[in-house]
Amino acid sequence: MQDSIDILKERYLVNIKENPDLYIGIELEFPIVNLQGGATDTRVTKELLSRLNSNYGFIVERRDLDGNPIQLKAPDSEDRILFEVSYNILEFAFEKAKTIQEVERRFNHYLDTIQKILHKDHHELQGQGLHPFWKENDNAPVKYPRYQMLMQYLALSEEIGGDFFHRYPDYGGYICGSQVQLDVSRANFIQVINTFNQIEAAKAYLFANSELTAEDFNTRISRDRFWEESMHGLLVENVGVNPYDFTDEEDFFNYLNHTAIFNADREGDAYYFPPISVGEYLKQVQIKAYNLRGDERFLIPCVEDFSHHRSYQYQDLTTRGTVEFRSTCVQPLAKTFAPAAFHLGLLVNLEETEAYLKACEFFRLEGRDYKHLRRQYSKNKLTQNEEKNIQKFSYDLLQLAIKGLQKRKMHEEKYLISLY
Numbered sequence: 432m433q434d435s436i437d438i439l440k441e442r443y444l445v446n447i448k449e450n451p452d453l454y455i456g457i458e459l460e461f462p463i464v465n466l467q468g469g470a471t472d473t474r475v476t477k478e479l480l481s482r483l484n485s486n487y488g489f490i491v492e493r494r495d496l497d498g499n500p501i502q503l504k505a506p507d508s509e510d511r512i513l514f515e516v517s518y519n520i521l522e523f524a525f526e527k528a529k530t531i532q533e534v535e536r537r538f539n540h541y542l543d544t545i546q547k548i549l550h551k552d553h554h555e556l557q558g559q560g561l562h563p564f565w566k567e568n569d570n571a572p573v574k575y576p577r578y579q580m581l582m583q584y585l586a587l588s589e590e591i592g593g594d595f596f597h598r599y600p601d602y603g604g605y606i607c608g609s610q611v612q613l614d615v616s617r618a619n620f621i622q623v624i625n626t627f628n629q630i631e632a633a634k635a636y637l638f639a640n641s642e643l644t645a646e647d648f649n650t651r652i653s654r655d656r657f658w659e660e661s662m663h664g665l666l667v668e669n670v671g672v673n674p675y676d677f678t679d680e681e682d683f684f685n686y687l688n689h690t691a692i693f694n695a696d697r698e699g700d701a702y703y704f705p706p707i708s709v710g711e712y713l714k715q716v717q718i719k720a721y722n723l724r725g726d727e728r729f730l731i732p733c734v735e736d737f738s739h740h741r742s743y744q745y746q747d748l749t750t751r752g753t754v755e756f757r758s759t760c761v762q763p764l765a766k767t768f769a770p771a772a773f774h775l776g777l778l779v780n781l782e783e784t785e786a787y788l789k790a791c792e793f794f795r796l797e798g799r800d801y802k803h804l805r806r807q808y809s810k811n812k813l814t815q816n817e818e819k820n821i822q823k824f825s826y827d828l829l830q831l832a833i834k835g836l837q838k839r840k841m842h843e844e845k846y847l848i849s850l851y
Contacts, residue, residue, distance in 0.1 A: 435709050436684050438737050446752040447617050454527035456612035460515050462562035466553045470567040473518040475552040495574040514573045517604030530841045560641030560760025562605035570604035576701045584703040602657040607761040611771040612753040624746040625676045633825040635809035640760035652809045663743050666691045670743040672802045690742040772846035776832030784831045793824040
């Protein structure tokens with residue numbers, strides 16, 4: 432039997448370069464909001480992608496089971512515009528770029544075109560990390576196997592039951608994130624993951640934008656609770672903040688070995704099943720799984736199933752030789768690129784940032800329970816002392832990020848002005 436850690440290493444280390452050029456990959460998700468209030472009209476959202484294809488030259492890459500375009504490609508830039516999980520959320524997945532300004536120029540062009548189309552039907556994209564009319568919306572998944580499988584998998588929480596799970600398994604249809612991917616090397620990816628994991632409290636304070644007023648979550652980042660108290664968080668290592676600093680590559684992959692596999696393909700059918708840790712997966716004689724029609728089948732696990740593995744950690748090593756930072760809510764439109772600039776600046780200034788974190792007053796006062804600190808500093812209300820501590824910590828990190836961006840001499844520090 433092939434060792435699961437060896438399989439993970441082969442999957443995640445194959446594309447890491449020794450001395451990579453630093454590219455920026457940005458993904459942005461926005462709610463499509465009905466300006467007259469109430470549910471988003473999915474006829475309007477589906478027509479949006481059709482019009483982008485027919486009138487503006489975007490190429491259809493994927494269609495749903497009804498034939499509607501659900502993913503488009505811009506022919507000149509290779510950027511993608513697509514529905515994210517439901518027809519109420521639009522995602523921009525930008526091709527890698529050398530500067531944030533490159534991405535911003537393309538984004539502004541797309542946004543201007545899309546808003547003009549949507550405004551004719553009293554809809555628009557808004558910079559909110561939680562769809563404001565999530566409760567009224569039709570949050571059914573896009574009619575595409577990947578999204579249907581994901582939503583059916585998350586709905587297993589209702590069958591399992593218990594106090595662990597929240598009551599919103601369809602949350603994927605109405606939360607919106609701002610992700611950035613940055614190139615890392617074999618020599619520094621552990622350092623990068625550890626450094627950014629340590630500052631999740633500051634990222635929570637600076638970028639929280641998804642408060643759920645319908646539930647007593649006591650957090651301005653409902654996305655955290657949605658992920659962590661769902662099927663994705665049933666194995667605690669699979670999602671969120673890492674509880675400690677990894678000592679080396681072996682330590683990291685031992686931790687990743689406890690993350691989850693929960694789906695597989697057989698003869699063109701997508702199957703899902705309760706999560707099984709990577710380290711235990713190939714030891715299973717057979718796995719009871721379900722396809723999208725609800726048919727039950729026993730699967731024999733195989734190495735090829737590891738191609739579906741993806742953890743939901745907030746500092747996520749990808750198969751592209753990058754680390755994806757995925758803990759940030761999408762921001763108000765005027766602050767769209769602040770998270771990307773923050774992460775980029777700190778990465779460029781990594782050594783100084785790491786040195787600061789080793790001796791900073793914040794951890795001396797608060798300790799280093801990184802998961803707890805993320806939750807503590809995303810609360811709806813902070814004490815005066817908490818506010819003082821997190822403001823100082825965040826300000827220091829902003830200064831370090833600005834210094835990193837100034838080293839690049841691309842004038843990208845302008846994107847951080849709004850955070851002051």
